Amino acid sequence: MKINLYTTVILSALLGLTACNNQSADSETEIAIPVSVEELRPGFIEQTINTTGTVVATKEATLTTEMAGRYTLATNPKTGKPFMLGDRVNQGQVIVKLEDEEYVNNLGMQSKELNLKISEQNYTKQKSLFDKGGVTQSELSNAEVSAVNARDSYELAKIQMEKMNVRAPFGGVITQLPYFTQGTKVTSGTEVVSLMSYEKLQLEVNLPEKYINQVEPNQDVRVMNYTLPEDTLHGMVRELSPAISTETRTFTGKLSIDNDELKLRPGMFVQAEIVLDRKDSVIVIPKEVIISNQRGKSVFVVEQGTAEQKQVTLGYENQDKVEITSGLKANDRLVVKGFETLRARSKVKIIK
Incomplete structure (x- = not known):
């Protein structure tokens, strides 16, 4: 009976020592989470509003003939060839010419010019x-x-x-150019060319009611298009x-x-971003x-x-980032990767 009691005490002591050793080992081998x-x-x-829409030209016109005559497409002096779709023209440049000898003869330009010279000379005398x-x-x-x-x-x-x-009423680009055989007679009112000027574009948008007291004329605008991923164009609220x-x-x-x-x-x-306001020298972190x-x-x-888990208060935010108004300060080391598996007081290993 004594032997059995002694054996039981010894076994209990050994089991307790083993448990302590295991607990100590677990504590010493706690895995540091890479972050x-x-x-x-x-x-x-910046505080911005995102909106979308379709851009349109600020100037566009379809030009028609005012008189009847034989059609001649003018030569583009930049290319030495007749004007084509996509060619740029200057304000006042002739794009299409009409010819009608009978009409010109009836105008009597030479006789009227000569009569003007004679009348002015007579008035001077x-x-x-x-x-x-x-x-x-x-x-x-x-x-x-008589001179007048x-x-x-x-x-x-x-x-x-x-x-x-x-003639072109403004500088722009030829967007439509109906084909007519050179020398073919066309009637007055015939559409012969369409122009657009889009060095300035216009975008009409519908903005949520809550921003009506925040959006103002002359605020900056940034414009992006999926075909120009590397380019951001600039504009303003007009x-x-x-x-x-x-x-x-x-x-x-x-x-x-x-x-x-x-x-x-x-x-x-x-896609357009209207910049409502901007804050400098503030703490900004990724939303994610x-x-x-x-x-x-x-x-x-x-x-x-x-x-360490820090409670934070948010301020301005945009699509990717947010301002922190309280809870963080400059030089804090913010976990940006690996935070999903963290708990307060978790051991961490910083990796690049």
Whole structure:
């Protein structure tokens, strides 16, 4: 009986020692979780509104003939060839010419020009004689009337002659050019060319009602298009409607976009960011590292080799980042990778 009791005590002691050794070993071999950190530095963040829409040209026109005549497509001096789709033209440049000898002959340009010269010379002579007392005031006035009438007649003929040319009313790009055989007679009112100017583009957008007191004319705008992933164009808010739609609870805004290099084309679908405000020298972190729970928003930082969970308060935010107004400070080491498996006071190993 004594032997059995002694044996039981010894076994109990051994089991207790083994358990203590295992617990100590587990404590010493706690695995450090690999994480990546980012040392916080003051930065900036903008409050923006994201919107989408289709850009349109600020100027466009379809030009028609004012007179009938034989069609001739003018030569582009830059290429030495007749104008083509996509060619750029300057304001006032002739794109299409019409020819009609009978019409030109009836205008009598040469006779009207000669009559103008004779009338002006006669007026000059009569004025000189009037100054010397050689003619009466009535004779001078008649000479002046003749000169004015001759000038008006000549200018009217020039206007009528100019109608034989189709000129660009503004600098732009040829977007449509219906084909006509050179020398074919076309009637007046025939559409012969369409132009667009899109060095400046316009984007009409519908903005949520809650922003009506925050969006203002002249605010900066950034514009992106999926075909230009590396390029961001800039513009500004140009016009705002003060009325809110009762159906959509939105208000209309018109944005002006700088497109000097013609990277965007009219009709393209774009995404625009209106910059409402900007804060500098603030703590800004990626949105993806924020953990949401019943207690609010939190993130993990590394302090002396362990993970510390910090409750944070958010400020401005955009698509990717958010301002932290409390809970973090400059030089904190924010966990940006590996935070998903962390718990408070977890041991961590920092990796790059």
